[in-house]
Amino acid sequence: MKLTSINELNALKMQNHVLLENRRLTHPVTTKDALGMPRNVLVCGGPGCHSSGSPKIAELLEEELNRRGLSEQVKVFQPGCFGFCEKGPMIEIHPDNTTYCEVSAPDVAVIIEEHFIQGNQVERLLFMEPSTKKRFAADLPFYQGQLRIALRNVGYIAPENILEYIAADGYQALASVLLNRNPLEVIDLIKKSGLRGRGGGGFPTGLKWELTHKSEAKQRYIICNADEGDPGAFMDRSILEGDPHSVLEGMLIAGSAIGASHGFIYVRAEYPAAIRRLQIAIGQARDYGLLGKGILGSNFCFDIELKYGAGAFVCGEETSLMHSIEGARGEPSVKPPFPAEKGLWGKPTCVNNVETLANVPPIILKGADWFASIGTEKSKGTKVFALAGKVQNVGLVEVPMGTTLRQIIFNMGGGIKRHKTFKAAQTGGPSGGCIPSKYLDTPIDYESLAAIGSMMGSGGLIVMDESDCMVNIAKFFLEFSVDESCGRCTACRVGTKRLHEILTKITEGKGTLDDLDKLEKLGKIIKDTSLCGLGQTAPNPILSTIEYFRDEYLAHILDKTCPAGVCKSLLKYHITENCIGCTLCAKKCPANCITGTAKERHVIDEERCLNCGACMEQCRVTGAIIHH
Structure with missing residues (x-):
């Protein structure tokens, strides 16, 4: 059906609100009280749970419910990622408000017998907090302190059903923009909200829209950068897989604001599930008249096309990305001119990443003041992080800007594995700096991280403990930068290789104090002279570890020992x-x-x-x- 007016969209929302009525209840009922009530079982469909067998769990649940005649009373869904990857496969049961962790195939029959028929929670499958041994059926410590805006629908709605997105206020922000606001008003609202790019640079989103809007060219483009290249990062992937329509709606609003009629989503080919769900979402949006000509009865015409990346890290940089879309080699361009002036095929182009666009619809619906009230003075809203490394609770977290590293690592993350000592955390992926324990109480925002030699990046957060060698860590991340350099500028192409050679020499016990000086001098030169962000940030792991862990470098050079016992040659x-x-x-x-x-x-x-x-x-x- 094609929606030809905003009234039809609102009517469709009201017709389908029943799809979500048993999820996220304000007053959840107890397991015994829920006997006889309709239930929803949500089986985590995130990449972590998927790899540990969640599709099989969902299949077994449906088979067992059918066998026991409960399939009409209990419905099984597979939404997106719940975030708590450490304890997958996970399932949530509503309105009972019960979460079960590390569910295996033999547990399915037990859950149905004990929970759905007898009305008793399966105690051993509830999350247990290691230090207190306390069991949690709901309100798990991992989620306490989180605020989901970009991830608001991920793990909540069925991502392949546009009606569920519409029932959860989907496309209401687009309707508001088309009915009540002109492009300059929309741009002004985004500027006042303080939303900054979540892809790493932190450039003000509203200003980027404004610069593109001001162009005199008739043809303009909006691009969604879904080329998530940081190792271990899956923030954008989770949004694309769990809530693809939020990205489409964000692109539609951005397109209407800057005067674009066509958009591209540049997504890496290694994300087959994300691609499939984007294809489904785009097809559904076209079928419902939310993409194409005369959207919701307005004069606004807009369509979206998918483009696939081959996995080059440098194509996360906006000019390299545009060259790749054009069919050229993914290499950065000298700026200026900036994409807002001359971008895709020489036309003004606005590039926003997945998380940035997912934030746009709630800002439109709830207002700039609401979003600006969250976070810090210069870093508004929330940020999604992929928490990984030597931490108890690996997973995806979304927290208000200004939340400290300590809160994320020790509250949501549950502390360091095997009772070891925290040593460092790296934010910003392979281009970020390593932050020592003395800065654990640093608020996470753009300025605070930059002040201590790190960066926000796209949201990777890797935790290291006493068993990690910081010299080897710097070498590990630099290997990635060397491999991913496009080779266009000498500073990055040659400079990063020289840095890697010096680090290799040190980890083999052949380094000198002169090598330490060379690392610092060359690292600063590469930062100042590289063409794009890859080279400009590649030395960060080296420079930050030299600053905060210089004693480890000296041990390798002077004592010919590796204090952590990692470097085999020593x-x-x-x-x-x-x-x-x-x-x-x-x-x-x-x-x-x-x-x-x-x-x-x-x-x-x-x-x-x-x-x-x-x-x-x-x-x-x-x-x-x-x-x-």
Whole structure:
């Protein structure tokens, strides 16, 4: 059906509100009280839960409900990511307000018997907080302190059903813009909200729209940058997979504001589920008259096209991205001119990332003052982070700007795994800086992170503990930058390789103090002279680790040791008195440098030792082989 007016959109919303009536209830009922009531079972469809078997859980739930005659009373859905990836597969049951974690196939029959028939929660599947051993059926600690704006519908609505998006106020912001506001009013509202680009640069979104709108060209473009290239980052992917219509609506509003009639979503081909759901969403929007000509009975005409990226990190930079869309090699251009003046095919172009666009509809509906009241003075709203590394609760979090690193890592993240000590956190992906423990109470916003040598980036947050070598960490991230450099500018193409060579030399115990000076000087030169953001930020991991963990560099250079015991070339293996003479280490040593007889302590010839660690891997006695 094609919606030809805003009244028809509102009528469709009212007709379909029943689809969501049992989810997110203000006053959830108890499990026993819910007996006999219609139930919704939401099975997390995020990438983490998907890989650990959530589709099979959903399938088994439907089969078992059918077998027991409960399929009309209990409906199973697979929305997007719940965020709590550490405990997947996860399911939520409403209106009971119960969450079960790490659900396996044998648990399905138990849940249906105990929960749906007997009215009892399955205690062992409830989340248990490790330190207090307390079980949570709802309001899990991971979600406390979060505020979902960009992720408002992710894990809540069925992403392949446009009617559920409409029932959750979908396309109401677009209707408001087309009915009540002219383009300059929309731009002014976004400017007043303080929304800044969530893709890494933090440029004011309203100003970018205004600059594109002011162009005299008749043809303008809006591009959604969905080329999420940071290792371990899946913020944009989760929005695309869990709430694709929010991105389409954001693009429609942006297109109407800047005067564009055509938009592109540049999404990496490695996201097949996101691509499929975008294709479905675009098709549905066209069918309902929300894309195409005369949208909602207005004069506004707009359509969206998908373009696929091949996975080049540099294509996250807006000029490289546009070259790729044009069919050229993905390389950055010298600025100015900026894309707002001369972008795609030489026409004025506005590039916003997925999370930025997902924030637009709620800002239109709730107002600039509402959004500006969240966050800090210069960084408004919320930010989505992919929390990963040596942290208890890996997952996706959305928090108000100004939330501290400590709150994210120790409250939502549950602290460091295996009771180890926090050492550093890296924000901003491979181009970000490593932040030491003394800055754990730093508020997360654009200015505060930049002041301590890091950056917001697109939202990667990697946690490291005492077992991580910061020199090796810097080398690891630099390897990524070297591999992903497009090679156009000498500073990045050659400079990052030289940095990597020096770091390799240091981790092999061949470094000098002069090398340390070279790292700092060359890193600053590369930052100042590289053509695009990839090269300009590539030295950040090195410069920040030298500043905050200089003692580790000195240990590698002067003492020829790796304090964390990570750099193999610097390790010395030693067999202690705990050795029982089982001979396993000698049998597996590739260098034949371990001697000793059965049932007697063995000895390693350190001069011949390859530092491969095979002996320690084979040893079955705790503390019998150590390295230093």
